[in-house]
Amino acid sequence: MFCRKCYAKLDPAEEFHRCPRCERGYDPTDRSTYLPRPFPGKLRIIWYVITTSIISLVAAYIIACFQLAGASGH
């Protein structure tokens, strides 16, 4: 059982169900509040792919603009 935010190991035997590192709350009976392994869940992976795509697109546009400007001499 691992924290969804900081991937710290969670101990359900503790009295307060909070991450010891980031203090994010979790419910040991609700699988959606923690991770089964310290790796991003499905939604976070999708989010990473989307943000990387956007960053990639913006970077490609900037590179293209610089190359066109360099070619035209402006």
Add this chain to the structure above:
Amino acid sequence: MAGDPKPQPLDYRSPAPEKLKYLEDAEARAWRYRRVLFRVGLFVLFAPFTLYFGPNLIKFGKLTYLSPADFVPYVQNSGVPIVRAIKEYQRDTGHFPNQIHDLQPKYLGSIPGYGADIENGQFVQWGQFEHMITYDFTPGIEGWTVSGPFAKGPIPLPPVTIGPAASK
């Protein structure tokens, strides 16, 4: 004083006691490396699009870099009619036109408004993306070439040919 207890040396290198429980073991460290590898891998996966395919798509409307072959449609539409007119002028008059306006109105209906001219026995025309397209009339090396910031070299087109003069 001689009887005072010796002070404990300060240990700055060890982690603070409250942080000790967060220290990661070998397995946690391995998972952290996997997470970093995943993020880096994602960027590596997108790198070809960011650095090559994306800029080409934005600049040229195609995924690969510009090549002389990409100028073929442009040359066929705008360059070939002018070169054909030059050759017809040369066939009929026996000499090369001094300027492109010499072709009007008999050999060429209209002259393009952008840079197209005759220089040093060559037809020169500005093409897409600020490239210069040249037609060399020299026998043996006759043909089209392009030079510019993105493409340079011979355009894969055969030399322009014209028929014999119409008999009167």
